[in-house]
Amino acid sequence: MSVDPVLAAVDAGLEQSLERLFALLRIPSISTDPAYDADCKAAADWLVEELAALGFDASRRDTPGKPMVVAHHRAEGPKMLFYGHYDVQPVDPLKLWHRDPFDPEVQDTPSGKVIRARGASDDKGQLMTFLEAFRAWKSVHGTLPGNITLLFEGEEESGSPSLVPFLKANRDELAADIALVCDTGMFDQKTPAICTMLRGLVATEFTVHGPNRDLHSGMYGGPAMNPIRALTRILAELHDDAGRVTIPGFYDGVEPVANAVRAAWDGLDFDGEAFLADVGLSIPAGEKGHSVLEQIWARPTAEINGIWGGYTGAGFKTVLPAEANAKVSFRLVGKQDPAKITAAFEQFLRDRLPGDCRLEFHAKDGAGATVMPTDRPEFERARRALSPEWENDAVFTGGGGSIPIVGHFREILGTDSILIGFGLDNDNIHSPNEKYDLKSFHHGIRSWVRVIDALRKA
Incomplete structure (x- = not known):
């Protein structure tokens, strides 16, 4: 036929x-x-x-x-x-x-x-x-x-x-x-x-709880722990200056790109600068030493997808919130284990949680890379x-x-x-x-x- x-x-x-x-x-x-x-x-x-x-x-x-x-x-x-x-x-x-x-x-x-x-x-x-x-x-x-x-x-x-x-x-x-x-x-x-x-995917959401109610910053600002302060400090430690994820064991199972595959990718007409410029950016923010294409296709990531807490409405409210929240997801490659990544991230958070704070952690079932x-x-x-x-x-x-x-x-x-x-x-x-x-x-x-x-x- x-x-x-x-x-x-x-x-x-x-x-x-x-x-x-x-x-x-x-x-x-x-x-x-x-x-x-x-x-x-x-x-x-x-x-x-x-x-x-x-x-x-x-x-x-x-x-x-x-x-x-x-x-x-x-x-x-x-x-x-x-x-x-x-x-x-x-x-x-x-x-x-x-x-x-x-x-x-x-x-x-x-x-x-x-x-x-x-x-x-x-x-x-x-x-x-x-x-x-x-x-x-x-x-x-x-x-x-x-x-x-x-x-x-x-x-x-x-x-x-x-x-x-x-x-x-x-x-x-x-x-x-x-x-x-x-x-x-x-x-x-x-x-x-x-x-x-x-790439595979792990999606998590967590809440840092602090005082038992929202507080007036004029009365409690200073001595009272602010959950947003705790949360943002922890998340700031998620990457080092080279763009690598700092969670212990995170890179277990990450394998280098095969030479033949890398050569094929290098032969593609891909412009990393133009790729970023299309969305108004100019500086690759991923792991140093890896091309933009490799960062997208073959390297794992940890990304903060959302942060909220306190007062975010019109005007201004001088409040210390009772809690702060974040969503963090991970793209996985190679043989990274979604369950191990989830457990390691939860431990990463607990190890850095200051006194007077409590962590509530949730994760969806993850999927490994294919x-x-x-x-x-x-x-x-x-x-x-x-x-x-x-x-x-x-x-x-x-x-x-x-x-x-x-x-x-x-x-x-x-x-x-x-x-x-x-x-x-x-x-x-x-x-x-x-x-x-x-x-x-x-x-x-x-x-x-x-x-x-x-x-x-x-």
Whole structure:
């Protein structure tokens, strides 16, 4: 079966593909807000209907949270599991949007045409590149291309509370030879990427308690311990002057980047100064001795995500607060153990807590880093299949964020994942005026035709 007529069918049907994407984008499937529960179900039902029309055995699987969508096309050959999510982030602040976030539109911009809507890039536009590739294939060859399972979830943007139980309950049904995840991005507008490294994540929140009530600073300022003072002093010790994290044992399990990987990264046209300049910064603040790219992809971090306490309203109130609070998260690499990092940070705080203060500490379940086995032949076949569709050859990259589904697929299903996405850094995901380049959508569909063809023959 040739891919050339399938690629021609993708081109000929692009306008209809856009219409279907727009129909999905118009559904405000915001998973974190219960007010949109019915819309999340509507999005799941819409996908089931589309998949069934393509010939998949498709169903909506209800969970204690938002529904899963599962579809199968059983055939000979390696089983490919495709994953995406149909839920989206809230749109607040709405006043910063230039148009209704659920009224999609193709717009002209200085860098080309873009699809503007909430979920255009994260992840409905990406998810639909799968479906439209399958659609074009079937329109030409009369059947779907291989042994395929699709899993689309509706809680990715709200922590995926139903995902792990669902995977465990349906382990045998969902197990596959390889998983394909379309929730990542290009290296740049001309260079497709396969993400092969993801950092893990630990999220913590703690409160430093001091006096038994808020105090007047004129009466108690000086002799009374101020919890904000205690908290900020502790957090100031979290990094040394070289940007290294000072928690004992923090770097256990951190491995150096392999020479071959470092050489490949050095060959990428990445400008660290321009990367920082784009957000109004100029000085790398991470560990000295590591490039900006390495700091993002291959080094662990400790970041203070929020601090609050005392009076923060209008005007001024001379108060010594009874408590101070902070949120601190850690991005993990290599073999760093999330449980050990959590315990070490809690001990770090307790060791520095002054007298007359009490610590209340909470942590979410963490996830370790994931490194893909790029020596598996599927990775190179996918990279070679991607390359002809873009100006530059596809590259293997790292990822600074965390995609927990990849770890869950490995731990629960025993399945490795190939992460291919067509988003760009300027897509404004999670922000007002989210967009997805029309080129990303169009050539993303064409790319999946090529990748599916390369993998179904394995």
